[in-house]
Every structure is written in C-alpha cells, then in structure tokens.
Amino acid sequence: MTESFHNRLMFVIAILLAIVYLFPLYWMYITALKSGSEMFATPPSFWPSVPEWGVYAEVWQSRNMGRYLWNSMVIATGAVVLISVLGTGCAYVLARYRNVWVDIGLFLVLMLQVLPASLMITPIFVGFSQFGLLETPRLAVILAIAAKSMPFFIVLVRATFMSVPMELEEAALVDGNSRVGAFFHIVLPLARNGILVSAILIFMQAFGEFVYSKSLIQAIELQPASVGLNSFMGPNTNEWNKIMAYATIYVTPILAIFVLLQRRIVSGLTSGALK
Amino acid sequence: MKRITSSLTDGKGFDIVLIAFPLGFLFLLAGLPLIYNVVMSFQEVDMFSLGSFARPFVGFKNYIDLFAQPETWPILKNTALFVVASIAGQFCIGFGLALFFWTNFPGASWLRGLFLVSWVMPGLVVGAIWNWILSGDFGVLNFLLKESGIVDGNIFWRSDPTFSLWAVVLANVWLGTSFNMILLSVGLSGIPKDLFEAAELDGANAFQRFWTITLPMMRSSIGAIIALGLIFTLQQFDLFAAITSGGPNNSSNVAQYWAWDLSFRQYDFAKGAAISVIMIIFVMFASVVYVRSTRHEVRG
Numbered sequence: 180m181t182e183s184f185h186n187r188l189m190f191v192i193a194i195l196l197a198i199v200y201l202f203p204l205y206w207m208y209i210t211a212l213k214s215g216s217e218m219f220a221t222p223p224s225f226w227p228s229v230p231e232w233g234v235y236a237e238v239w240q241s242r243n244m245g246r247y248l249w250n251s252m253v254i255a256t257g258a259v260v261l262i263s264v265l266g267t268g269c270a271y272v273l274a275r276y277r278n279v280w281v282d283i284g285l286f287l288v289l290m291l292q293v294l295p296a297s298l299m300i301t302p303i304f305v306g307f308s309q310f311g312l313l314e315t316p317r318l319a320v321i322l323a324i325a326a327k328s329m330p331f332f333i334v335l336v337r338a339t340f341m342s343v344p345m346e347l348e349e350a351a352l353v354d355g356n357s358r359v360g361a362f363f364h365i366v367l368p369l370a371r372n373g374i375l376v377s378a379i380l381i382f383m384q385a386f387g388e389f390v391y392s393k394s395l396i397q398a399i400e401l402q403p404a405s406v407g408l409n410s411f412m413g414p415n416t417n418e419w420n421k422i423m424a425y426a427t428i429y430v431t432p433i434l435a436i437f438v439l440l441q442r443r444i445v446s447g448l449t450s451g452a453l454k
Numbered sequence: 455m456k457r458i459t460s461s462l463t464d465g466k467g468f469d470i471v472l473i474a475f476p477l478g479f480l481f482l483l484a485g486l487p488l489i490y491n492v493v494m495s496f497q498e499v500d501m502f503s504l505g506s507f508a509r510p511f512v513g514f515k516n517y518i519d520l521f522a523q524p525e526t527w528p529i530l531k532n533t534a535l536f537v538v539a540s541i542a543g544q545f546c547i548g549f550g551l552a553l554f555f556w557t558n559f560p561g562a563s564w565l566r567g568l569f570l571v572s573w574v575m576p577g578l579v580v581g582a583i584w585n586w587i588l589s590g591d592f593g594v595l596n597f598l599l600k601e602s603g604i605v606d607g608n609i610f611w612r613s614d615p616t617f618s619l620w621a622v623v624l625a626n627v628w629l630g631t632s633f634n635m636i637l638l639s640v641g642l643s644g645i646p647k648d649l650f651e652a653a654e655l656d657g658a659n660a661f662q663r664f665w666t667i668t669l670p671m672m673r674s675s676i677g678a679i680i681a682l683g684l685i686f687t688l689q690q691f692d693l694f695a696a697i698t699s700g701g702p703n704n705s706s707n708v709a710q711y712w713a714w715d716l717s718f719r720q721y722d723f724a725k726g727a728a729i730s731v732i733m734i735i736f737v738m739f740a741s742v743v744y745v746r747s748t749r750h751e752v753r754g
Contacts, residue, residue, distance in 0.1 A: 189559040196551065197565055203583045203628065204571065206594060210586060219592045222601075265479055268472030275469070284477065286745060291484045293741040297691040297710045298730040301717040302487035302494060309505060326483035329476065357464040380574075387576020389692045394718050405578045409695060412582060419586050426579045437574045441567040444574075445636060 204434075211235075211424040218420050231420075238424045242411060244404070248429070250317065251403035254392065255385035257321035258328065263378050265325075266332040271366065273333065274340035285337075292330035296390040299327070304394055316396040320403075323391045328381050335380070335447060339373025340366070376447035379440065383433050404429050488734070495727040504723070516728040525704045532619055533688075533708040536626075540690075541683040543627035548634025553668075555635075556642045566639065569632040577629070581696020584625035588612060588697070615705035618698045622706055625693050630686060634679060641675030642668070681744035688737055709733050 210218060212230040238244065273281055273288075303323050304313075312319045343366055351361040367374075389405040396402050408429065411422055437444060461467035495516055497509040520526055555566045572580065587595050590610035599605045611621040645668065653663050669676075691710055694700055700707035700715060707715070709729055717726030 186559040189554075189557060190561055190565075193555070193559070193562065193565045196554070197568055200569055200628075200631075201571065203580075203587060204575075206587060207579075207583045221592070221597070223592070223594050223597055265476040269476035272469045272473040284473070287477075288480070289745050290738060290741055291480055293685045293689075293737050293744075294484065294488070294734060295689040295691070295710050295737065297689075297714045298733050298737075299484070299487055299491070300714060301723055301726045301730055302491040303483075304717070305494065305499070305504060305723060306487055306490055309507065322483055326480060329480060333476070358468045359463045362468070383574050387578065389576070389578050389695065390714065393695075394714070405576055405692075408578050408582060412585065412696065414699075419589075422582055423586065426582050430575055430579050433574055433576070434571055437571060438568075441564075441570070445567045445570060448636065 207423045207426055207430075210420055211427050213420050215420065219417075234420060234424045235428060238421050239428065242407060242421075242425060244407070244425065244428060246400060247402065247404040247407040250401055251386050251405070254317055254320050254324065254388070254403055255382050257317070258324040258385040259378050259382045261321060261325040262329045262332050262381055263374065266329045267336055267367075267374060269329075270333045270336035271340050271362065274337045275345075288330045288333050291326075292334070294327075296323075296327055299323075300390055300394045303391075307395065313395060316398065316401055319395045320388070320391045323395065324385050324388055327391075328384060332377050332381050335377040336370070336374055339370045339377070339447075342373075343369045372443070373447055376440070376443050379436065380444060380448065383436070386433060491727050491730055491734070494724060495731045497724060499722075499724040499727070501721055512724075516724045520725055520728050525707070529704060529707045529709060529712050532704075532706065533710075536619060536623060536690075536708050537684060537687045539620075539623045540626045540630065540687045541680060543623065544630040544634045544683060545680065547627065547631045549638050551631070551635040552638035552642055555639060566635070569635060572629055572632050577690070577692025578696050580625060580629055581693045584621070584628070584693070585612070585697050588621050588624070612698055613702055615702055618702060618706035622690075622693050622697050625697060626687065626690055629690075629693070630683065633686070634683065637679050637682070638672070638675065641672050641679075644675075645671045678744055681740050684740045685737060685744065688733065688740075 209225070209227060211234060212227040212232070213224070214227075214229065214231055217224060217228060269288075273285055300323075307313050307319050307323075312322070347369070348361050348366055351365045352358070356364065387405055388403070389409070392403050392406050393409065396406065408422070408425055411418075411425060416422065458467065462471060494509075496511055496513060498512045498515075499509055503509045551566075551569070555562045587593055588611035590596065590608050590613065593608075593611070595611075596605075596608045599609070600607075609617055611617050649667050649671070650663055653667055658666065688710055691714065694706070694708065694711040698706040700711050704712075710733060713726045713729040713733065715726075716722045716729065
C-alpha cells in the first residue's frame with residue numbers, strides 16, 4: 180500500500196464519518212424545504228422533490244423572527260461586552276502572578292464555571308425579583324449570562340496572556356512606560372486574537388442561551404430566538420418543515436462564523452480548556 | 455493621594471483594580487445566589503413570600519418532603535443513568551475519532567474541526583432537530599433502523615417510557631462527542647512520537663502500543679475529560695426542554711431539569727432550591743477532581 184493511496188483512503192473514510200456525524204444538520208436543511216405532505220412520506224425522501232424556498236419568508240413573517248433575533252443579538256452583545264471588559268483584566272492579573280492567592284482565585288473561578296444554569300436560576304430569579312431587576316428582563320439575563328460565562332472566558336484568555344512573553348512587558352516598563360501604558364500598548368495588542376476568539380465563542384453561547392431567558396423574560400416581545408423556538412414546538416406539533424426553517428435561519432449565521440474562523444476557534448479552545 | 459494614583463497607574467494598585475471588579479461581580483451574581491440558594495432550601499417559600507427576605511425557617515423539612523415524594527429516587531436514578539450513558543458514549547466515540555484523525559493524513563485537522571459544529575449550535579436547535587429525527591411515525595431514525603433490519607416496528611422514542619431517556623442520551627452523545635474528540639486529540643498530540651518508534655522496534659503490535667503507551671500517557675487527559683464530561687452532562691437542560699420535557703410521567707426527568715420544573719412550573723421554590731443544593735454539592739465534588747487532575751497544567 181503506497182503512502183498516497185493510504186492517505187486518500189483515510190480521507191475518504193473521514194469524509195464518510197463527517198457525513199454520518201453531520202446528518203442531523205443536513206436533515207434540518209432538507210426538511211425545511213419539503214412540502215407538508217412530502218415531509219410525512221414513507222419512505223422519507225432524502226432530497227426534496229420540489230424545494231419550497233418561500234418557507235423562510237413565511238416563517239420569518241408569521242413567527243416575527245426579526246424581533247426574536249434582535250433580542251438574541253441584544254442579549255449576546257451585552258453579555259460579551261460586559262464579560263470582555265471585566266474578564267480581560269482579571270485574566271491578565273491571574274496570568275501575571277504565581278502565588279497562593281492566584282491559585283485560590285483561579286480555583287474559585289473554575290468552581291463557578293461548573294455550576295449548572297438550571298440549578299442557579301432559582302436563587303437568581305428570587306434574588307432578582309427582590310431587587311426589581313425583573314423590570315428590565317433583558318438586562319437581568321445579560322447579568323446572569325455574564326456571571327455564568329465569565330469564568331470560561333477568563334480561563335481561555337488567561338492562556339492567551341500566558342503566551343505573551345513577560346520580557347516584552349518588562350522592556351516597555353524599562354523604557355519608561357507605566358503599568359497602564361504597558362498593558363494597553365504592549366500586552367493587549369499582542370493578546371488581541373485570543374481575546375477576540377474567546378469573545379466570539381462567548382457570543383455564540385449567549386446567542387443560543389435558553390434557561391435564563393426562558394425563566395426571567397415573561398414578555399413575548401423581549402424574548403430571544405431560543406425561547407421563540409421553544410414556544411413554536413408545542414407538544415403535538417406537525418409543522419416540522421416550518422420549525423426546521425426557523426432553526427435554519429437561527430443557526431446558519433452561527434455556523435457561517437464558525438466555518439470561517441474554524442481553525443482559530445479550535446486552537447483557541449484547545450489551548451485554554453485543558454491547560 | 456498622589457501615592458494612591460501613581461499606584462493605580464504604575465503599581466500593584468493597577469492589578470488590584472483589574473481583579474477586584476470582576477471578582478466582585480462574580481461574587482454578587484454567582485457567589486451570593488449560591489449562598490441564597492442554601493438559605494432558601496431551609497425556608498418556607500411560596501408565591502406570597504417571594505418578595506420578602508423574612509421567611510420562616512423550617513429546618514430540613516424541604517429535604518425530608520423531597521425524599522418522601524415517590525418520584526425522587528427514580529429521577530435521581532435517571533440522572534445517574536443519563537450521566538453514565540452520555541459520558542460513556544461521548545468518550546468512546548470521541549476517543550475512536552481522535553485516534554482515527556491522529557494518523558494525520560492531509561486534511562485531517564480541517565475535517566476534525568468540522569465536527570465541532572455540533573458544539574457551537576444552540577442546544578435548543580439541536581434538541582429540535584433530534585426531536586424530529588426521533589419522531590415515532592415519521593422519524594428518519596426509525597426508518598433507517600427498520601430498513602437495516604435492526605427493529606421490526608416503530609420505536610416511539612419520545613412517548614415510550616422505556617426509550618424516552620435514551621432519546622435524550624442519544625442527542626447528548628451527538629452533541630458532546632466532538633468536544634471530547636478535540637480535547638482527546640490535544641492529549642494525543644502531546645505524546646512523544648519516539649516512544650512509539652521504540653516500542654515498534656521492540657516488536658510491540660498496535661494493540662500493545664495502545665495499551666502500554668497511549669492509555670498510560672493519556673491518563674491525566676482522560677481524567678480531566680471525564681470530569682469535564684460529568685460537569686457538562688449535569689448542565690444539560692436544553693435537550694430535555696426540547697425533546698421530552700422530562701416526560702412521559704417523569705421517565706426521562708433528571709435532577710437539573712426537575713429543579714427548574716419545581717421552581718418555575720410548580721412554583722415550589724424551596725424544593726427547587728433543595729434539589730439544587732444537593733446537585734451543586736455533587737458538581738463541586740466533580741470539579742475538584744477536574745481541577746486536581748489539571749493542576750500541573752494550571753501552574754503552566
């Protein structure tokens with residue numbers, strides 16, 4: 180068996196594995212385009228006979244998706260801004276020093292990362308209602324998501340800061356920069372890519388967040404797309420082509436960002452999550 | 455005054471400011487709720503006392519009531535089953551894929567990254583897709599299983615109590631496999647190649663090399679990944695909300711969904727808090743294992 184034949188064989192197997200694994204995604208895209216009767220046909224068709232492209236516009240209109248997606252956007256953007264502003268500095272300090280206090284801080288941060296949202300929502304809901312935060316439900320969700328996701332961001336960004344050589348910052352200090360100047364002009368620009376990738380990851384998570392939004396936001400006009408999808412799927416629904424069209428509109432932008440930035444996201448994730 | 459400002463711009467004060475705000479924020483929005491949760495689990499909470507802090511303390515009554523309910527033990531059993539089955543499935547398939555892509559043919563890293571799309575998708579969308587795939591009469595999975603002769607009749611994944619939990623496990627394995635694979639790939643690439651060459655020269659076959667080199671060298675990675683898997687599996691909520699809603703008759707209910715259901719469907723916040731406390735203690739135990747197994751890496 181020659182080397183190139185072996186490589187080609189492995190590549191073909193890998194493609195087959197990817198096809199099997201990504202089949203659910205394919206099924207979402209295909210179902211959205213099927214007509215009502217074709218959807219329930221036995222045997223199911225694996226390619227729509229007459230693709231109905233109008234379904235996207237119809238679902239967008241009837242489910243008022245513009246509003247849902249806008250709310251998702253507001254929540255995700257708010258959470259990312261809050262997390263980036265607060266988390267970057269924290270990650271920088273935790274990367275800069277090695278002592279007992281840093282170990283304790285890191286340990287606490289890691290511990291907060293693991294609390295399941297569905298278990299934390301009970302005290303958050305009761306506490307927020309007592310402080311009147313439920314009057315501004317989207318802000319409440321932003322705060323809750325920020326508290327939930329910031330530890331993950333800190334862990335990822337800390338790994339980025341660790342890879343910035345300490346000598347560069349020291350050289351800047353010797354040259355007469357203040358600590359603030361060295362941070363903003365030397366360290367931050369060097370860590371920019373890692374911070375950006377982490378922020379994108381956080382954004383994608385917050386864009387699909389469900390538990391907090393479902394529990395804290397009562398008013399339909401403030402709910403994000405995940406809650407909208409949940410209320411679309413009643414217990415005895417049969418509008419699966421429309422639900423899949425909704426899902427398509429919802430996830431395609433996320434998937435597009437992911438495929439474009441795939442290499443960076445994967446390397447950012449792997450450097451931070453285990454190290 | 456001048457000393458303080460110069461410390462803020464050019465000394466330890468700068469670091470303290472940078473770290474004080476995020477830690478304060480985390481304490482307010484994650485630490486305090488944690489404490490409040492414990493307090494609430496010892497109180498009597500109903501819709502009327504929701505707005506006030508002064509609620510009557512009832513000792514362990516919530517916990518005793520909780521375990522007196524007939525559904526509690528089955529739900530805890532479901533949780534254990536869900537966690538074990540999900541982790542086993544994710545880990546085995548993920549490890550298999552990681553070993554496969556480790557052979558490093560052209561295009562391997564790109565294709566491997568493609569698998570991660572499952573991980574970035576919103577959980578509710580994944581749940582919706584699987585809900586449709588697992589549908590009893592028209593689901594494509596039943597069709598494929600019947601065509602390949604594995605089953606004779608349709609399996610009603612979502613409404614049959616014997617299968618409802620496995621429906622969610624299936625979706626969760628799909629969701630978590632890629633993450634396991636990527637982390638295991640990182641661990642695999644950390645093993646020095648010359649170890650394998652030496653073993654090959656000594657005449658060890660592929661199975662022996664896997665058993666005596668790969669597995670022992672991966673020990674700390676595997677420990678971390680299983681602990682992480684436990685943490686992520688206990689966070690899984692969206693799939694339950696999208697596929698079975700814990701039903702039918704609690705047959706697919708797990709503790710993390712039940713806690714939410716008690717609080718927000720039955721408005722029994724005290725019991726919701728009680729089950730949360732039990733689960734959080736459990737999760738914290740898992741995360742101590744995780745932090746310990748990555749400690750040498752944490753120190754950089």
